Amino acid sequence: MPPNKNDVMDDHWLVRPATIRLLWWGGLTILALTVLADLFLTPHPHFGIDGSFGFYAWFGFLTCAAMVAGAKALGLVLSRKDTYYQESDDND
Amino acid sequence: MIDALPPGMVLIFGAFILPLISRAMRPALLLALPVVTMSLIWNQDIGHSLNIAFLDYTLTPIKMDALSRLFATIFTLMAFAGSLYALKQKRIVELVAANVYAGSAIGVALAGDLITVFVFWEIMAVASTVVIWSAGTDASYRASMRYVLVHLFGGVILMSGIIWHVGETGSVDFQAMVADGPARWLILIGFLLNAGAPPFSAWLPDAYPEASFSGTVFLSAFTTKTAVYVLLRGFPGEEILIFVGLYMVFYGIIYALLENDMRRILTYSIVNQVGFMITGIGIGTEMALNGAAAHAFTHIIYKALLLMSAGSVLLMTEKRKCTDLGGLFRTMPLTMTCGIIGALAISAFPLTSGFISKSMVAQAAADEHLKMVWMFLTAASAGVFLHAGIKFPWFVFFQKDSGLRPPEPPLNMRISMVFLAVLCIGLGVWPETLYAILPYPVDYAPYTTGHVVKMLQLLLFSGLAFFLLLPLMKRTLTITLDIDWFYRHAGVRIARILARVFGRAIERAEAKMDLGLATVIRLVFRHHGPEGALARTSLVGSMVQWVVVLLGVYLVLFLLV
Numbered sequence: 001m002p003p004n005k006n007d008v009m010d011d012h013w014l015v016r017p018a019t020i021r022l023l024w025w026g027g028l029t030i031l032a033l034t035v036l037a038d039l040f041l042t043p044h045p046h047f048g049i050d051g052s053f054g055f056y057a058w059f060g061f062l063t064c065a066a067m068v069a070g071a072k073a074l075g076l077v078l079s080r081k082d083t084y085y086q087e088s089d090d091n092d
Numbered sequence: 093m094i095d096a097l098p099p100g101m102v103l104i105f106g107a108f109i110l111p112l113i114s115r116a117m118r119p120a121l122l123l124a125l126p127v128v129t130m131s132l133i134w135n136q137d138i139g140h141s142l143n144i145a146f147l148d149y150t151l152t153p154i155k156m157d158a159l160s161r162l163f164a165t166i167f168t169l170m171a172f173a174g175s176l177y178a179l180k181q182k183r184i185v186e187l188v189a190a191n192v193y194a195g196s197a198i199g200v201a202l203a204g205d206l207i208t209v210f211v212f213w214e215i216m217a218v219a220s221t222v223v224i225w226s227a228g229t230d231a232s233y234r235a236s237m238r239y240v241l242v243h244l245f246g247g248v249i250l251m252s253g254i255i256w257h258v259g260e261t262g263s264v265d266f267q268a269m270v271a272d273g274p275a276r277w278l279i280l281i282g283f284l285l286n287a288g289a290p291p292f293s294a295w296l297p298d299a300y301p302e303a304s305f306s307g308t309v310f311l312s313a314f315t316t317k318t319a320v321y322v323l324l325r326g327f328p329g330e331e332i333l334i335f336v337g338l339y340m341v342f343y344g345i346i347y348a349l350l351e352n353d354m355r356r357i358l359t360y361s362i363v364n365q366v367g368f369m370i371t372g373i374g375i376g377t378e379m380a381l382n383g384a385a386a387h388a389f390t391h392i393i394y395k396a397l398l399l400m401s402a403g404s405v406l407l408m409t410e411k412r413k414c415t416d417l418g419g420l421f422r423t424m425p426l427t428m429t430c431g432i433i434g435a436l437a438i439s440a441f442p443l444t445s446g447f448i449s450k451s452m453v454a455q456a457a458a459d460e461h462l463k464m465v466w467m468f469l470t471a472a473s474a475g476v477f478l479h480a481g482i483k484f485p486w487f488v489f490f491q492k493d494s495g496l497r498p499p500e501p502p503l504n505m506r507i508s509m510v511f512l513a514v515l516c517i518g519l520g521v522w523p524e525t526l527y528a529i530l531p532y533p534v535d536y537a538p539y540t541t542g543h544v545v546k547m548l549q550l551l552l553f554s555g556l557a558f559f560l561l562l563p564l565m566k567r568t569l570t571i572t573l574d575i576d577w578f579y580r581h582a583g584v585r586i587a588r589i590l591a592r593v594f595g596r597a598i599e600r601a602e603a604k605m606d607l608g609l610a611t612v613i614r615l616v617f618r619h620h621g622p623e624g625a626l627a628r629t630s631l632v633g634s635m636v637q638w639v640v641v642l643l644g645v646y647l648v649l650f651l652l653v
Contacts, residue, residue: 009422009497031552037545044542046458046466056470056549063471064478064557067342068564071349078573079350082413085571085580 031057096142098153098202099132099164100212103171103195107188118187119179125191126172129198133164141204149264155204159385159531163201163321166389167194170313170396177400177508178306189222190310197314201321205264206254206279209322213250213286216315217243223310224303232302238580239299242285242292250282269326280327287319287370288363289336293343294576296363301355301412305403308355312362312399313392320369320388324531329376334465337374340367341472348479349565350572352413354488355402358395361438361480364472365391371469372453375460378532383452385530390445390519394437397512398484401431404505405488408498414567418491426500428489430509437516439481439551440473445519447547448526448538455536473547474554481551482558487567 013019035054045051050059106125110118138161142154171194181187196219199212217240225236256275258264271280288296300311327333344364351357365387372384404427405420406412421428433444440446450473457466500506519526527534558565620627 010493012422014421015419015493027552027556031556034545034549034552038549041542041545046461047463054549056546057553059470060474060550061553061557064474064554065561067345067471067475067478068349068557068561071346072564074346075350075570075572079568079570080573082352082569082571084573 095136095140095154097132098142098199099129099136099168100195100198100202102129102132103168103191103198104215107191107195110188110191111184118184122175122179122187122191123172126168126175126194129171129195130165130168133161133168133198146207149207149258150205151208151264152204153199153208154202156202157531158529159321159325160202162385162389162529162531163317164198165529166392167197167201167314167317170194170310170392173393173396173508173512174306174310174313176511177309177403177505179504180502181304181306183226183228183304186223186226186304186307189219189226190307193219193223193310193314197318200318204266206258206266207264209266210247210251210254213318214247216318217247220311220315223307224299227302227304227307229302232304235299235302238576239295242295246282246285246292249278249285253278253280253282266322266325268328271327271330271332280323280330283319283322283326284336285319286315287323287366288316288340289370290339290343291575293340293363294574297347297351297356297359297574298576300359300362301353305407308359309396309399309403312359312395316362316366317388317392320366320373320384323370323373324381324384328373328381331374333370333374334462335374337367337369337371338465338468338472340364340370341468342475343367345472345475345479347572347574348483350570352415352567352569352571354405354412354414354417354484355399357414357484358398358402358480361476362395364476364479365395365438368450368453368469368472371465372456375453375456375462375465377456377460379452379459379536380456382527382530382532382534382536383449383456386449386452386526387446389526390437390449390516393512393515393519394434394445397430397434397509397516398438398480400505400509400512401427401434402484402488404501404509405498407505408501409496411496413569414487414491415569417488417494417496419489419493420496420498421489423497424489424500426506427509428485430513431489432485433513433516435481435485437520439477440547441481441551442539442544442547443517443520445516445526447520448523451538451543451547452536470550474550477551477554478558482555483565486558 035057038054043051049055103125106121106128110121113121133156136154136156138156138158140154140156141152144151144153171191174190174194175187178187178190193216196212196215200209200216203209203212221236221240221243224232224239226232253275254264257269257279260273260275269276269279271277285292296316300308303311323330323333340363342364344360344362344367348357348360348364351360369384369387369391372380372387374380405417405424408424409417409420411417437444437446440450454466454469454473457469523538527536618624
């Protein structure tokens with residue numbers, strides 16, 4: 001009997017653990033390749049630091065981590081329930 | 093004859109014909125208007141201008157140069173794509189307003205004098221307010237009122253600046269200025285307010301996501317990008333714009349990271365992207381200005397594409413929060429693919445339109461040896477992938493299985509998404525087509541091996557950071573307070589307290605006044621009321637009697653004297 005269309009959707013091949021494991025390995029390989037490509041390129045730095053090995057990789061990663069941390073910290077102070085303004089509107 | 097017709101007017105007048113014709117004819121007119129407008133724009137030669145004497149001034153509704161043509165072209169293209177997407181929109185008022193909005197944006201882009209700029213600027217404010225308001229919900233009504241207040245306020249600042257400037261210089265010509273006095277400062281502030289610059293950035297993510305599924309697509313294109321245009325023409329190389337732009341870049345990223353509403357994420361990223369353009373305008377070299385202009389062009393396309401993808405999800409699921417969405421790739425593969433192409437373009441992936449435009453701004457910073465600016469821009473480029481490039485597709489189409497199985501949106505919406513997706517990739521693969529219509533000659537090759545490898549490193553490691561830090565980015569049912577808190581919350585509270593305090597004093601004063609007034613009224617009533625001595629009606633007989641008496645007195649006096 002052919003599988004029910006709903007079953008196919010619920011157990012989609014893309015969300016199976018095996019696929020996700022494969023995606024992680026594939027992704028990490030590509031990451032490594034982009035950094036290794038630096039070995040074959042002559043750097044043309046504008047400022048010095050941007051000529052260091054794998055600069056764009058570590059700089060991108062670290063600044064992204066910093067931005068997530070910064071957002072998290074700001075969220076501690078400024079986050080409110082998403083009904084915040086509705087509640088204050090209701091008091092009109 | 094045709095040369096004397098400002099192209100934007102085609103959309104503005106055409107819009108008002110829409111409600112008058114039959115429903116079956118509307119799609120044809122909606123799609124024909126931008127096509128006619130585009131042909132008018134491209135039939136006018138560079139250097140063509142139209143002058144009209146008005147009072148003591150000469151107005152210039154058309155002044156065609158490369159910069160004007162670039163923006164008029166992208167606005168018209170957007171009117172076409174947006175109309176195609178909105179063909180099934182039942183609220184005709186939104187379509188009328190959206191076309192007037194697009195037409196007036198083209199009006200600003202082609203205006204050669206400050207008065208014409210201001211007139212179209214204000215028409216845009218009103219038309220865009222109607223676009224938000226026509227979503228028809230209570231939230232959209234409130235948001236549209238907050239939106240119009242901010243923009244009318246900005247309009248007053250701009251008008252004060254223009255009047256002051258014209259008074260000082262005697263000229264209404266719209267040319268490059270330097271912020272060297274209060275008149276120019278006011279103009280600059282008026283322009284920046286529409287760009288979503290600090291401190292008034294909050295109007296944008298507050299209002300745009302409250303519009304209908306198609307309304308937000310129109311809104312994303314015109315207001316902020318006309319602001320970029322007027323800044324490009326009016327204040328190139330104004331150094332403060334570098335700082336304003338960098339602030340906007342990071343404001344957009346941080347707030348988008350905290351956001352849960354999918355379309356609000358994308359509107360925060362409008363502020364972020366406009367920040368790149370404004371930084372470029374602040375740097376002010378030909379490379380930077382070309383970069384800002386090119387980025388405005390590509391941005392309008394991919395941001396509209398992203399919002400079309402989000403609008404399709406909203407229309408088909410009636411859900412807008414990341415916490416409610418997820419796993420939609422199963423049944424909306426085309427919407428997902430188009431959304432991902434838009435996301436790759438906004439992130440400036442090689443072979444997409446963002447790659448060939450944004451890198452010009454960063455290159456300009458490097459050429460000028462602005463080390464810190466360059467570092468911030470590079471970090472922000474990574475941040476764009478983080479907050480929009482992965483976050484939007486991930487939380488909407490993947491993330492978890494929300495159990496939602498919506499079908500793809502109607503055919504016209506799918507076609508318009510594919511149209512813009514093709515443009516995103518086409519411009520990325522053939523950048524010469526865009527470079528050829530930029531304001532300055534382009535001496536820049538985006539596709540060097542080094543540049544492609546660097547960009548891939550930056551973006552892919554930003555992606556790695558996203559997935560490693562995913563637990564920190566779990567979506568919550570929250571919003572993030574912004575400057576608008578002061579007028580949405582604190583202002584209301586203060587107004588209430590003032591009303592209470594002064595209300596009592598006013599009541600007391602009124603009571604006293606009532607007493608005084610009552611006395612006056614009684615007095616007037618006694619003499620002039622129906623029974624008052626001065627208001628009584630008299631008989632003709634007694635009138636004659638009184639005349640006789642007066643004549644008698646007159647006679648006696650005459651004899652005596």
